[in-house]
Amino acid sequence: MSSLTLRSVTVRLGGRAVLDSVDLDVAERETVCVLGPSGSGKSTLLRSVAGLQEISTGEITLGGRDLAGVPVHRRGVGLMFQDHQLFPQRDVGRNVAFGLRMRGAGRAEAERRVAELLAMVGLPDAQRRAVGSLSGGEQQRVALARALAPSPALLMLDEPLGQLDRSLRERLVVELRQLFHQLGTTVLAVTHDQGEAFALADRVLVMRDGRIAQSGTPPEVWQRPASAFVARFLGFDNVVPATVTGRSAKTPWGTLPVPDGTPPGPATLLVRPAGVRLGPDDHAADDHAADDHAADVGDVLRCRVLARTFRGDHVVLALRPDRGPDLEATVPLRGAPSPGEKVTVSFDAAEIVRLPPED
Numbered sequence: 001m002s003s004l005t006l007r008s009v010t011v012r013l014g015g016r017a018v019l020d021s022v023d024l025d026v027a028e029r030e031t032v033c034v035l036g037p038s039g040s041g042k043s044t045l046l047r048s049v050a051g052l053q054e055i056s057t058g059e060i061t062l063g064g065r066d067l068a069g070v071p072v073h074r075r076g077v078g079l080m081f082q083d084h085q086l087f088p089q090r091d092v093g094r095n096v097a098f099g100l101r102m103r104g105a106g107r108a109e110a111e112r113r114v115a116e117l118l119a120m121v122g123l124p125d126a127q128r129r130a131v132g133s134l135s136g137g138e139q140q141r142v143a144l145a146r147a148l149a150p151s152p153a154l155l156m157l158d159e160p161l162g163q164l165d166r167s168l169r170e171r172l173v174v175e176l177r178q179l180f181h182q183l184g185t186t187v188l189a190v191t192h193d194q195g196e197a198f199a200l201a202d203r204v205l206v207m208r209d210g211r212i213a214q215s216g217t218p219p220e221v222w223q224r225p226a227s228a229f230v231a232r233f234l235g236f237d238n239v240v241p242a243t244v245t246g247r248s249a250k251t252p253w254g255t256l257p258v259p260d261g262t263p264p265g266p267a268t269l270l271v272r273p274a275g276v277r278l279g280p281d282d283h284a285a286d287d288h289a290a291d292d293h294a295a296d297v298g299d300v301l302r303c304r305v306l307a308r309t310f311r312g313d314h315v316v317l318a319l320r321p322d323r324g325p326d327l328e329a330t331v332p333l334r335g336a337p338s339p340g341e342k343v344t345v346s347f348d349a350a351e352i353v354r355l356p357p358e359d
C-alpha cells in the first residue's frame, strides 16, 4: 500500500513549472532519496508534501488522506530540515519534547517518550545537556529524535547529514538506515550526496527540471541509468553517441563491442571506467587488424595518459585518445601508467550500457 502519493503535482513559481506534473508513490516503510542538480526541484517537492509550499495543480495524499488545505502541523509529517534548527536556549530534552507537547502529550508521557527516543538515537540520558555543548553529529541525532517524537506517518529529511564531515556521515547513514527499518518509518529524503542517497535509500529518484528523470533501486539506477543525463549526473563521463549494429557499435572512439541482445539503431553508449582495458602501447594493433574482430573485441584505441588520481585501492586515469573525446579508466594501483605514457585501450562489452539517443 502506498503511504504517500503525488498525482500530476505542478508548482509554478516566477512564471515557470518548478515541479512539472510529478507522479510519485512512496510505499509504507520505504525510504526514498531524491537526487538531482541544483534547481531541479528537490526542495520544492519536499516543501510541497510538508505543506510549506502551495501546489498549483495536482493532488497529494498521505495514508489515503488528501492533504489539500491541511496545515503543516496537522499533516502527520516529521521534518528534519536545514532551516529547522534546534532551539539553542532549550536543553536536549525540551527540544525533543517540542512536537509532543504541541500535540498535547502529558509531562510524564512526554518524558518517557523523550528518554526512549534519545536512547534510540544513541544519546541516552542526554536530556539535561545544553544544545550548544553537543557536537554537530550529536545535534543531528537530537534533531532526528525531535522529528521522530510524534511518530509521524512520513519522515522528511532535507540534507540530513549535510553539515557533517565525511567519516561521520558515512557512519550515521548506516545507523539511520538501520533505525528506519527497525521503526518501520516511511522516509522521503533530499540529499546532494550521491553516496549518502545510495547508502540510505530503498529507492532513488533523480530529478531534472522539475520532473523525475529516473526512479529505481540503487543498483538499478547505478547499473542502468535511464538516460545520458542520469549517467552524467552520476559522474559517468564516458558517454558518446553511437549506432548499434549486431554486437558492435560505431562510436567516436571507433567500433566498440556491445552486450548480446543490445537493440540496434541510434543510441548513446555509456562505457563504465572499469570497461576500459589497458594494454601496452602496441603499434601492431592498428585499426585495420582490429576491424577484423570488431564484433568480438572492437577497435583498439591509442591514448596518452593525461592524469592519474589515486582512489583508495584503485587509480582513475584520464586518457586522451587518438580520436573521440577523453576517456576515463579505472585500473589497479599496481602497474598504473604515469601521465605522459602511451597506452592502448580495448573495451569490455560487459561494462557497456546502451542508453536512449540524446535529445
Ligand SMILES: Nc1ncnc2c1ncn2[C@@H]1O[C@H](COP(=O)(O)OP(=O)(O)OP(=O)(O)O)[C@@H](O)[C@H]1O
Pocket (backbone or CB within 6 Å): 013, 014, 018, 036, 037, 038, 039, 040, 041, 042, 043, 044, 045
Ligand atoms: N519563490 C520562488 N520564485 C521563483 N522561483 C523559485 C522560488 N523558489 C524556488 N524557485 C526556483 O525553483 C527552482 C527549484 O528550486 P528547488 O529549491 O526546489 O531546487 P533544488 O533542486 O532543491 O535545488 P538545490 O539543490 O540548489 O537546493 C530553482 O530554479 C529556484 O530558483
